[in-house]
Amino acid sequence: MKVMPMETERHKHVGTDGPESQFVTFEIGEHTYLIPIERVVEFRTWTEPTSVPHTPDYVRGIVNIRGEIVPVYDVAARLGRGMTEPGPRHVVVIVRGEDSRSVGLLVDSVTDIVNARPDNMAPMPKIEGGDATPFMSGVVFAEERILGVTDVDRLVTEAFPDGVEPGGPPA
Amino acid sequence: MATEEEDLQRIFFLECEELVASAEQSVETLRAGGTQDDAINALFRAVHSIKGGAGAFGLDRLAKFAHAFESFMDLLRKGRATLDAAAIDLLFDGVDVLRMLVDEAQNGTQAPPQRYDAAFSALRKAAGLETGPADSAPEPAAPDPTAGIEFEAPAAAALRQYRIVLAPGPRMLAAGVDPLRVIANLKALGSVSVEIDASDLPALEALDPAVCHLRWTIALETSAPRDDVDEIAGMIDDLADVAIEDLTPPEPEAPPEPVVPTAEAATAEAATAAAAPVAAPAAGAPVPDTRREKPVATVRVDVPKLERLGNMVGELIITPAFLARQASDLDTEKHRRLFRALDEMSQHIRDLADAATSIRAQPLKVVFSRFGALVRDLEKSTGKRIRLEVSGEGTEIDKTVVERLSEPLTHLIRNSVDHGIESAEKRLAAGKDPVGLLKLSAEQRGTHVAIELSDDGAGVNRPRVLAKAIERGLVSPGANLSDQEIDDLLFVPGFSTAEAVTSVSGRGVGMDAVRATIAEMGGQVGLVSRTGLGTTFSLHLPLSLAILDAMVTLVGLHSYLIPTSAIIESLRPAASALVRMDGQNTLLAWRGSMLRILSLGAEFSVPGAMDDPTRGILVIVKPAGGELIALQVDDLIGQEPVVVKSLERNYRKVRGISGATILGDGRPALILDLPALGAVMARRPRAEAGTNAG
Secondary structure, X not given: OOEOOOOOHHHHOOOOOOOOEEEEEEEEOOEEEEEEHHHEEEEEEOOOOEOOOOOOOOEEEEEEEOOEEEEEEEHHHHOOOOOOOOOOXXXXXXXXXXXXXXXXXXXXXXXXXXXXXXXXXXXOOOEOOOOOOOOEEEEEXXXXXXXXXXXXXXXXXOOOOOOOOOOOOOO | OHHHHHHXXXXXXXXXXXXXXXXXXXXXXXXXXXXXXXXXXXXXXXXXXXHHHHHHOOOHHHHXXXXXXXXXXXXXXXXXXXXXXXXXXXXXXXXXXHHHHHHHHHHOOOOOHHHHHHHHHHHHHHOOOOOOOHHHOXXXXXXXXXXXXXXXXXXXXXXXXXXXXXXXOOOOOOOOOOXXXXXXXXXXXXXXXXXXXXXXXXXXXXXXXXXXXXXXXXXXXXXXXXXXHHHHHHOOOOOEEEEEEXXXXXOOOOOOOOOXXXXXXXXXHHHHHHHOOOOOOOOOOOOOOOOOOOOOOOOOOOXXXXXXXXXXXXXXXXXXXXXXXXXXXXXXXXXXXXXXXXXXXXXXXXXXXXXXXXXXXXXXXXXXXXXXXXXXXXHHHHOOOEEEEEXXXXXXXXXXXXXXXXXXXXXXXXXXXXXXXXXXHHHHHOOOOOOEEEEEEEEEEOOEEEEEEEEOOOXXXXXXXXHHHHHOOOOOOOOOOOHHHHHHHHHOOOOOOOOOOOOOOXXXXXXXXXXXXXXXXXXXXXXXXXXXXXXXXXXXXXXXXXEEEEEEEEEOOEEEEEEHHHEEEEEOOOHHHEEEXXXXXXXXXXXXXXXXXXXXXXXXXXXXXXXXXXXXXEEXXXXXXXXXXXXXXXXXXXXXXXXXXXXXXXXXXXXXXXXXXXXXOOXXXXXXXXXXXXXXXXXXXXXXXXXXXX
């Protein structure tokens, strides 16, 4: 495997005292992840969404967000960590992708907001021939930990990364 | 007028794009070995529609090519040609060349001659239209290319300009007359620009709020007669000074004939024509609105913005019902003001919803206006004499509906001219006006728009329709059908009573396409025919595609919505009416035929859904362009208008689902895609036969 050239945030900002970025942190099991705050539309407590036939199991269903139909993805299931058994304390984070599609992300809890300076952020190294962390766009060093930043665009748009339409005829 | 013609052509080309895309998809389906009948019919309809439009616009090459293509499709449809690999290649080629020809007609980029010649001659050969080289065969009856397309310039009443000075007297406000009301009345006559003169306004201490100190100078441009202006002024002449001045520049020459042919005038004209059958052919001219359209300032708005507005309004619509439910156990006496406010709010929200719908609306005139030319062309090609009367073209309906209506209405008009209205000789013999009358009207009825096309022709020839249907195997011989059931046969795919196949008219493809297109838009087509007196087609369309009348059904704990327009009947089946086939299929004996039952619980893997059809409800539906199916649900909740939301906007297309809506409790529910479910059913029995047929 060959590591592709890495471009860090440092290249993009002049000096280390550029503007700070803000992230919302959420937890799944023992893991903490970040979402860029500008992508977050709102938080909702879990209520059972309307299920949709012929969809993969991480699609928990659809909810009504101010008159729009928005799918809810189980992030744990999406990341291959098993289905969440949600209760009233679980949270659905409504996020918006660059193409202005909205989805709800089912997570265990939303915990905090962290600030990060550019020199504390780095994109994910891209590895040729494989994607070890398909839904992470980068890492942030905060509170003496390294936290993964979720790739909202990818989560929002790549509903079916393998290109197989669920429920369709077997290939 | 060139611009109007260009507009219509532009719409036709937009339709062509869609039709070619749909044709391509059908060929793709055929190659993949998908459901053949549907794909062949769909392909046939697409090609047929292109042919029709090309004929009307005098696009000769396109029309000729489409005719050959269609003829081949017809053989395939009737099973007289086999759909082998070579045929599929030919179809691919045909669609390709069709696209090039559309492009050629639109942009002038000439289609490669070799490809055209090769495909054209191959199609003609395959269709049995020729045996030798392309040129030796007789040309199909193409419409007269010189016919072109011409439009009646809207008969404009002369515009006049007035300057009106309105100076309210001291008692005007006290008398309860609002000067702004007067201006609004003037505005209803035409375009208005208003200047306000506040120079008489006294200092604040001296101001008497009951007296109007303002004066207005109103510039009015109107086609309304002077009397209308005087009448408005007359209503307030004891309360205000109103000076009216006519500023219209005098015409150097005599004004053009200001006569607008009204319906009466046209009738009178026709009567004259009847007396002297050589009279001028003013027949196909549509009857324009007597009032000239007022110029209105407009704003361009992005469609997504409109959609957002629609979403928010859709959300609001369900709020009053929700609040009313929450407030239902409150004491109405004690909280009278709360309940009144609730009432008012729901009224305002309904008004708001109407306003939001009207933003997307367009007058039907956009599509109606092309039919004058169509009728004139049809007169030429059939030798019949027809007068078209159009009314209600100002009726507005969702833009998308307007765009999609042109094709089905064109089919219906052709059908009426071809099969409804008799030749002048036959009409005279029957004691009728030799000029046939075709009436096209539109009218808003509640949340729907009704469009009617009636002719005073011979009516449906039921014995012949029945005989043809028996001959085609659509009806078993000796079947006892009611008049309505016989009329309904006209809409069955592949049915036709046309004796001769021409380039303009159809092979019976039009009517099932009409019904399918209208049903896709959530509408219905009806037909009333009286022998010897004529036929009326009525289209019933929702004002907005965003609002759907739906039946809410329950399956397990889930609600699924079925478009009401497709529902034929709901019933709880007796065990004796059910026939179990293999593991997958159960049939319902219903009105002498066997319907396949699709259990939504099984199809959508709904937990807790009922297995046993005798304990549930069967909803018999007619998917657009498909066979009847019986959908098995657990229960029916009720019928209500719902606001259709897109699933694709944030997610993607889901098989069997056409969209979603938000029910009164604020939760989303799914709307069924009946044609897709019909296709699921149609595939089932063939599953064993193998899917690699292509």
